[in-house]
Amino acid sequence: MAVLALQSAASGLTALNTQLDVIANNLANVNTAGFKASRANFQDLMYVERGQPGVENANGDQRPTGLYVGLGVKVSGTQVTFEQGSPLTTDRPYDVMIDGLGFFKVQVEDSLGPQGVAYTRAGNFTLNSDGEIVLANDQGRRLEPTITIPEGTISVSITPDGRVQASNRARPSPPRSGRSRSPHSSTRPGSSRSARTSSSRQRRAARRSSATPARRIGAR
Numbered sequence: 001m002a003v004l005a006l007q008s009a010a011s012g013l014t015a016l017n018t019q020l021d022v023i024a025n026n027l028a029n030v031n032t033a034g035f036k037a038s039r040a041n042f043q044d045l046m047y048v049e050r051g052q053p054g055v056e057n058a059n060g061d062q063r064p065t066g067l068y069v070g071l072g073v074k075v076s077g078t079q080v081t082f083e084q085g086s087p088l089t090t091d092r093p094y095d096v097m098i099d100g101l102g103f104f105k106v107q108v109e110d111s112l113g114p115q116g117v118a119y120t121r122a123g124n125f126t127l128n129s130d131g132e133i134v135l136a137n138d139q140g141r142r143l144e145p146t147i148t149i150p151e152g153t154i155s156v157s158i159t160p161d162g163r164v165q166a167s168n169r170a171r172p173s174p175p176r177s178g179r180s181r182s183p184h185s186s187t188r189p190g191s192s193r194s195a196r197t198s199s200s201r202q203r204r205a206a207r208r209s210s211a212t213p214a215r216r217i218g219a220r
Contacts (some may be wrong), residue, residue, distance in 0.1 A: 011072025
């Protein structure tokens with residue numbers, strides 16, 4: 001009898017030790033991007049039957065209950081908890097997160113996923129040497145489909161529906177000529193007035209130079 005008790009207690013310690021390992025792994029990955037915590041599920045073991053219900057007892061009646069002694073417990077498996085994580089602001093242009101259901105598709109070897117595709121919730125992305133958006137880890141998995149940022153891109157924006165927009169043109173500078181509108185720039189307040197002011201100054205300078213020729217020659 002004491003042997004069964006010790007075995008049951010030992011199975012409980014083993015199961016609790018496994019649960020502590022799962023919890024420790026959850027705590028260790030608290031800063032891992034896209035990590036989902038797991039929980040340990042417990043299951044009781046087999047039972048030893050020492051008395052069947054319904055059999056005749058000493059009083060000539062039927063036994064109302066049976067007698068079963070369990071042999072302990074074990075961890076039957078682990079289950080991932082897909083709860084929405086807390087957002088973390090990083091101010092990096094390629095860091096994104098999925099708000100709600102969904103996964104990022106990345107390219108892997110055919111042996112790791114059907115048709116060379118795997119799914120992840122990690123949204124810490126960066127650019128590789130070819131300008132492709134990849135996971136910022138030691139493997140650098142490419143997105144599926146591959147997204148390449150062109151060379152010379154000034155700014156990159158990602159819309160809420162997942163569209164990546166790249167801009168390689170700076171804002172056009174205001175025109176320096178006297179025309180108020182040009183084919184490659186927009187009209188800006190004050191541009192035409194500045195042109196008229198410059199022309200007036202040039203006319204006044206020309207009148208002064210023609211009225212005093214000696215001073216002009218002396219200046220040379």
